Amino acid sequence: MFRSTKRARVSATTEGPISSSSSLIASAPDKHALFTSWAQDRGITIKSAAAKVLPGRGAGLIATKNIKSKSSIVSVPSTMLFKPDTKVLKRHALDRTASPQAKLAFSLTVALAEGNLAEWSSTWPTMGDFEASMPMFWPEHVLAHLPSSVAAPLARQRTDYTRDWACVQKAVKSLGLSERTFGYAWCIANSRSFSWKGQMVLCPWVDYMNHAAKGSCEVIVGEGGFEVKAAGDVAEGEELTFAYGAHSNDKLLVHYGFVPESTIHHASPDDEIRLDHVILPQLSEHVKSQLQDLGYLGSYALLAPENPCSGSSNCSKCGAQVWELCFKTQVAIRAAVLSCNEWEYFATNGEDLVEDQSHAVFEWLRPFLDNYRLEADREMSAINRLCITDKEKAAAWASLDTRWQQTRNAIAAHLEANDM
């Protein structure tokens, strides 16, 4: 581990991280070493881990030697957490009105403007990185190619941001700062905060860790601070990751600006392909009101296999890698194809009254899934053309292409498995 006592000052004016350049990492190769020393000097314990720039993932952590399961890798005392600043929030009358994220983002806006956190913030993504990767910043001509399933989480995120900005804008402007400055802090809070004692906080060094559905580590949150432990044995050179939550890839794209890679044989077990826009337009008003009464209107999805295999195309386990319809979808389609009695029996008992109606459900849905698969093909072709002419938005096109491919593969796997 690097332990430099020389402390070069890393400039962090408000315009630093907000500049549209995404090349800070390349231009300051030792900023991770400086930040690591800064963290260790202040009581953060780091064993067998180092920060590294990883292609396509920004910075992350890797194991510097073999680590045994359950070993402690990083521990951060609570005094080192960046917390919402109660005094600052009270001064601006935001202590009661602002959301937890707005409280953290506003406190961070003020700290960054004052030039605090320079060593730490120099390791964060720039505003240019957020603009490139997060759909909330993409222009209309790119958003036109977003899968419909991403629209709902994106709309929720926009509502949250609009509410937070409305709440803090007077205070931000009174400090002579801009919406862009607050927006940057909001994105930092959005993508690298943790929950601690009922508030949103930032945790130095632990915020280097990238996401994996089955991460190599777990992050343990306690009164005294944060600890990262190996979830299993970790080999030297392996990336140290943890699960941000059981998020679908649509949610990861909107919230964190990336789509995890997957293959036909290996999807994230937390992924799902939302089908509301495929199914809801096909249901009559009468059926929709029946579903609404029982709490089954909307949130329809194809669910990823729970135990994906890591095998190749001829892996014998792959026959079991089926994307299944969720229970809500099973209920909704049965409302369209069965009698009222039969449907209510299934909704209540989770099984069909007389004989298994799964095939009838599949036949009802098949043409609509076929259309969605064709839409995915069309979108992938369009995106492949657009990314050649619109190189400026390369990151957005790459994420969209990956997500459409995953959508297509999931539908194809479901159709193939059920086609008898």
Ligand SMILES: C[S@@+](CC[C@H](N)C(=O)[O-])C[C@H]1O[C@@H](n2cnc3c(N)ncnc32)[C@H](O)[C@@H]1O
């Ligand atoms: C908590 S930070 C992790 C550190 C971050 N990579 C960095 O450069 O500072 C979360 C961000 O890391 C990136 N990230 C996390 N997990 C990733 C993954 N599995 N693949 C690609 N990018 C990932 C995303 O940009 C996300 O918003």
